[in-house]
Amino acid sequence: MFKILFLFFGLGLNANPSDINQYPQGYFAAPLDVPLYLSGTFGELRTNHFHAGIDIKTQQKQGLKVLASADGYISRISIKPVGYGKALYVDHPNGYTTVYAHLKGLNEELDAYITSMQYQNAKFQIEIYPEPNRFSYAKGDVIALSGNSGSSGAPHLHFEIRETQSEIPINPLLFGFDVSDDKRPSITGLRHYNLDKLNPVGKAKTITKKATGLYKITGDTLVVNYPHIGFAIRTYDQQNGASNSNGTYKIEMYNDDVKYYQCKMQAIGFHESRYLNSHIDYSLKYLKGSRFNKCFIDPGNQLGIYNETIGDGSLYLDENRSQKIVITSADLEGNESKLEFWVKYKPTGTTTYVDEYVDCAFIINYGSSGYFENEECRIEVNANSVYRDICVKYELVENTSKSITSNIHKIHQSQVPVHDYFLLKIKPNNPKYTYHPKTVMMLKSSEKGSAYAVLGDWEGEFFTARTRAFGNYHLQIDSVAPTYKSLNLSNNKVLQRGAKLNFKINDNNSGISEYNAYIDGAWTLMEYDKKRRLLTLVIDKNIASGTHSFELVLEDGVGNEKRYSANFKI
Numbered sequence: 001m002f003k004i005l006f007l008f009f010g011l012g013l014n015a016n017p018s019d020i021n022q023y024p025q026g027y028f029a030a031p032l033d034v035p036l037y038l039s040g041t042f043g044e045l046r047t048n049h050f051h052a053g054i055d056i057k058t059q060q061k062q063g064l065k066v067l068a069s070a071d072g073y074i075s076r077i078s079i080k081p082v083g084y085g086k087a088l089y090v091d092h093p094n095g096y097t098t099v100y101a102h103l104k105g106l107n108e109e110l111d112a113y114i115t116s117m118q119y120q121n122a123k124f125q126i127e128i129y130p131e132p133n134r135f136s137y138a139k140g141d142v143i144a145l146s147g148n149s150g151s152s153g154a155p156h157l158h159f160e161i162r163e164t165q166s167e168i169p170i171n172p173l174l175f176g177f178d179v180s181d182d183k184r185p186s187i188t189g190l191r192h193y194n195l196d197k198l199n200p201v202g203k204a205k206t207i208t209k210k211a212t213g214l215y216k217i218t219g220d221t222l223v224v225n226y227p228h229i230g231f232a233i234r235t236y237d238q239q240n241g242a243s244n245s246n247g248t249y250k251i252e253m254y255n256d257d258v259k260y261y262q263c264k265m266q267a268i269g270f271h272e273s274r275y276l277n278s279h280i281d282y283s284l285k286y287l288k289g290s291r292f293n294k295c296f297i298d299p300g301n302q303l304g305i306y307n308e309t310i311g312d313g314s315l316y317l318d319e320n321r322s323q324k325i326v327i328t329s330a331d332l333e334g335n336e337s338k339l340e341f342w343v344k345y346k347p348t349g350t351t352t353y354v355d356e357y358v359d360c361a362f363i364i365n366y367g368s369s370g371y372f373e374n375e376e377c378r379i380e381v382n383a384n385s386v387y388r389d390i391c392v393k394y395e396l397v398e399n400t401s402k403s404i405t406s407n408i409h410k411i412h413q414s415q416v417p418v419h420d421y422f423l424l425k426i427k428p429n430n431p432k433y434t435y436h437p438k439t440v441m442m443l444k445s446s447e448k449g450s451a452y453a454v455l456g457d458w459e460g461e462f463f464t465a466r467t468r469a470f471g472n473y474h475l476q477i478d479s480v481a482p483t484y485k486s487l488n489l490s491n492n493k494v495l496q497r498g499a500k501l502n503f504k505i506n507d508n509n510s511g512i513s514e515y516n517a518y519i520d521g522a523w524t525l526m527e528y529d530k531k532r533r534l535l536t537l538v539i540d541k542n543i544a545s546g547t548h549s550f551e552l553v554l555e556d557g558v559g560n561e562k563r564y565s566a567n568f569k570i
Helices: 002-010 108-121 270-279 282-288
Strands: 038-040 054-057 065-067 072-079 086-091 096-106 126-128 142-146 156-163 186-194 203-205 207-211 214-224 228-236 250-255 258-264 322-330 336-345 362-364 370-373 377-381 390-392 394-397 408-411 422-426 439-444 451-454 456-459 462-467 471-477 483-486 500-506 512-519 522-524 527-529 534-538 547-556 561-569
Touching: 038 156, 072 096, 072 108, 086 142, 096 108, 108 126, 186 207, 186 214, 186 322, 186 336, 203 214, 228 250, 228 322, 228 336, 362 370, 422 471, 439 456, 439 462, 451 462, 483 561, 500 512, 500 547, 512 534
Parallel strands: 214 336
Antiparallel strands: 038 054, 054 156, 065 142, 072 086, 072 126, 086 096, 096 142, 096 156, 186 203, 186 228, 207 214, 250 258, 250 322, 322 336, 362 390, 370 377, 377 422, 394 408, 408 471, 422 462, 439 451, 439 471, 456 462, 483 500, 500 534, 512 522, 512 547, 527 534, 547 561
16 A cells, blocks of 8 residues: 555645646647547556557548647657557656657658668667757647557557656546546446455346436345455446547445445556556456456555555445445546445355365465476466466376477466466477477467467576466477568569558567568668558659669568568669
8 A cells, every 4th residue: 555655646646536636737738630539548448458548539540730739849759560659759848748659650850860760770660769859849839640550450649648757647638638528437247256265256247227327236136145245347438429438537336335445547657557457357358358347456456546445445244234335437527327236145054165275286375476397397476476366277288289399288277367477487398309499489378269479498408488378388399481472562563763562471470570671782661560460661762763672581589581582673
């Protein structure tokens, strides 16, 4: 709890219900000159993280002018094929930084600068921190064009406001942007958990909407045969002008009119964002793609969003007495929905003891390290890797496939989250594969799922890698080079200056680690869109007339290389 209080005092936050009044109103202008319709909100539940900003719709197209939200200077430029894609960071004199991500391109001045740095470093992916005030802009100046770069699934502008010193993102809607919203959040699911169990599994209870903003459960009363209970709800919010199911701002739970739990999406640091996997019922997300917000806090969950929570938010029920539960979901405009029901603990007589620690390979206690080994496998788990105590199951399955070089090691269950990396060491099942330079460790999250590579290195007779997922692991040799397909270049093709050359590239094992293109032997810039597996090169408008050589070199994570060459004419 000390850590949580430190985070909020450091940001000047408190439990004041009027959260908006804590931040400058009107200082930041909208970064687009279009109505603000949102396809994503701050704190939304994403894969392994909370959403750190708001996603602003760009009318289903790219190329809208992106405007500086306030006076400031460019403090960082990031160009990546994944994540935020092309992104700009602007520092402002009031102590905040605005972030603009998934851009199509930068303004002319910044584009010329970043292109020169890419050529200087012979890299498309680049991270640059210009000296302060080298690129200064006034509020409303055009700094970029909106796009769909990085891991974006559709054209939009991802926009953040961070505290500059700590880099902690704060909900942008707290700064007074004009987003029309008179819609109440929806509550679409309820689950309850026996928290005396080592591995609590949620049970569903059907809910129905009784009136505007009011939800009930079937039968009104939930009867359980255990006293220590926790709840989780599935909820979403919508703003006017958009049909997207976005995240809510605040969830509260009351037990007989006493507030036991609250989470509020006000500020979430990147250092704590992965605790999302403890905030949600991870097994439901993993197995069914459904994200439920727990209204109780796991022992190893160190998120700072649970102010005004009593203990861990769980309830100890009185025997044979009905207790009224109210769970609310609210947005920043004060639109609120309630789920109301009663819960009653009714013992069912003799309880059969079940040893939950049976068949444990080893036990990981939250806050403690763990270790397991046999002749072919070693597992070293750091402290703070799990959110609750875990009885880790392990099974060695003899390999019958010629395509893999070790036995299969089934390490617990994929639907149980791991917070921090652990060390996994596997020995080949045939000595001839020991020290093979093309070895990769493969993880299959389920029996029917596809496997993906985890890169590592040899430590003695064991191939060693860092990973943070339970599942089925084995070793195999990656001797297959990346593949390519030229979409519009053939040998001796005549091209116009400014033409685009496109290549589809792929690698099914260790993944593509390097991609380089050369014209007449000189490195040339190609943009990489990883989600589309697409490399794009624009023929320089200053290239001379005549015949030129082109070469593309691809390399995967273990050094397999693929080359393509052709001539073209201008």
